[in-house]
Amino acid sequence: MLHERPAEKKAKGEQTLTAEFMWVDGASERITVQPCDGDLPDACLQFPWNVRVHTRPDVAFYPEDQRPKVVRSLNSFPAASTCLFALEVRSSPLGAEVWAAGRYVQTLSRTGNLAGSIL
DSSP: OEEOOOOSOOSTTOOOEEEEEEETTSOEEEEEEEEEOSSSTTOEEEETTTEEEESSOOGGGSOGGGHHHHHHTGGGSOOTTTOOOEEEEEEETTEEEEEETTEEEEEEEOSSOEEEEEO
16 A cells, blocks of 8 residues: 655646556556546546546535535545545456545556556
8 A cells, every 4th residue: 555645735736646557568557646626626636537536525416505514614624635545556357456545446457467566
């Protein structure tokens, strides 16, 4: 399990985490994760594959009458640009699964075993 430490506060889009995965057959795959805005500012981590992992509430899932309360509680949740999260790669029959903050993100489909990774 790998942990990314928060860097100095930068302008939106300038903080990224890049991970490269190498396979025993010599192939490699690189993914980039960066903070993004959901319905609230600095609310989620954007992964490739059009996948977002929210660090702040996604107000779209709340009834209209509860949304103002959710917005008022914004600062009680970590900003995506400063949060620590676990990035895990788990072996699977289809290749390797990518998990972030305990949530499934995507399967990297490859035959053969994962040889290593670099952050």
